[in-house]
Amino acid sequence: MQQPFIRGLILGTLLLSGSALAHFQTLIPSTDIVERPDQRELQLDLRFTHPMSQGPAMEMAEPERFGVLTDTGPEDLLPSLEPYQVDGQRAFRSRYxxxxxxxxxxxxxxxxxxxxxxxxxxxxxTKVLVDAYAGEPGWEQAVGFPVEIEPLVAPYGLWQGNLFTGVVRKNGQPVPFARVEVEWLNDGSLPPPPDPLVTQQLRADANGTFSYSMPFAGWWGFAALIEADRPLPGPDGQPVGVEEGGVIWVQAHPLPVRP
Known part of the structure; x- marks a missing residue:
């Protein structure tokens, strides 16, 4: 008779603890720098999760847009998506x-x-940049999302300890004092730390600019969070508020071992 109560108590605890964790949409390529022909086949992983805590993942519905932008223009990659399971929830993979x-x-x-x-x-x-064969740089280009982080440094080829700087833009305009959350994509080498260390909290300046020094190697997600101007229908059809996030993923490379 106590089992349903215990299960409910555990579930409630998980929901309460999970609600304190930041949600991050990931878009992680197999590499951010393509130098050799054997690296040209990229694998991209898309999941909605809590990166530093290694989950739990949330269910992803079919994305509305997925593509790549190069100097030849945009290319629709939606047909390339393949669903798979993470923590029993749907995520997606792609090859390019x-x-x-x-x-x-x-x-x-x-x-x-x-x-x-x-x-x-x-x-x-969400977006991520991949540099191929050190070709003509185009990292300043924007997708044109309603909320987007404009990088002020190339968002690839960065060492751990480098300072990543960006501008939060809404409909192309800087957002003064925008809230930015930062998380590291935990590769399993770090036990999840206390909550204040899981999600780093930043505030942009009056020009929408923020900076963060990445302390160790790996993928870092930056999410600028803004309340949308218009609501969307909730599960019951009634209008609800919308959290719009402009997310960019940046890889910090480990420092070389010097003799």
Whole structure:
């Protein structure tokens, strides 16, 4: 007779603890720098999760947009998506063959996600840059998302300890004092730390600019979070608020071992 109560207590605890964790949409390529032909076949992983805590993952619906932007223009990659399971929830994978030198800006607009603990819909517009064969740089280009982080340093080829700087933009305009959350994509080498160390909290300045020094190697996610101007229908059809996130992923490379 006590088992349902115990299960409910455990579930409630997980929901409460999970609601304190930041949601991040990931878009992680197998490498951010393509130097050799054997690296040209990129694998990209898309999941909605809590990166530093290694989950749990949330269910992803079919994305609304997924593509790559190069100097030849945008290319729709939605047909390349393959669903798979993470923590029993749907995520997606994709493969992409690099065909030419230059920067490749991969971007994702996921379907809105209903977060019952917060009573909002969440849409994280996500991007990541891959440099191919040191071709003509194009990392300054924007996707044109409603909320987007404009990098002020090349978002690839960075060492651990480097300072990443960006500008939060909404409809192309800087957002003064925007809130930015930062998490490391835990590769399993670090036990999840206390909550304040899981999600780093930043505030942009009056020009929407923020900076963060990445202390160790790996993938880092930066999410600029803004309340949308218009609501979306919730599960019951009634309008609810929308958290729009502009997310960019940056890899910090380990420092070489010096003799």
């Amino acid at each position: 063959a690099i065909r030419r030198p230059g920067d490749h800006l991969f971007y994702l607009q996921p379907a809105p996600y209903w977060e019952p603990a917060e009573g909002v819909m969440i849409v994280h517009y």
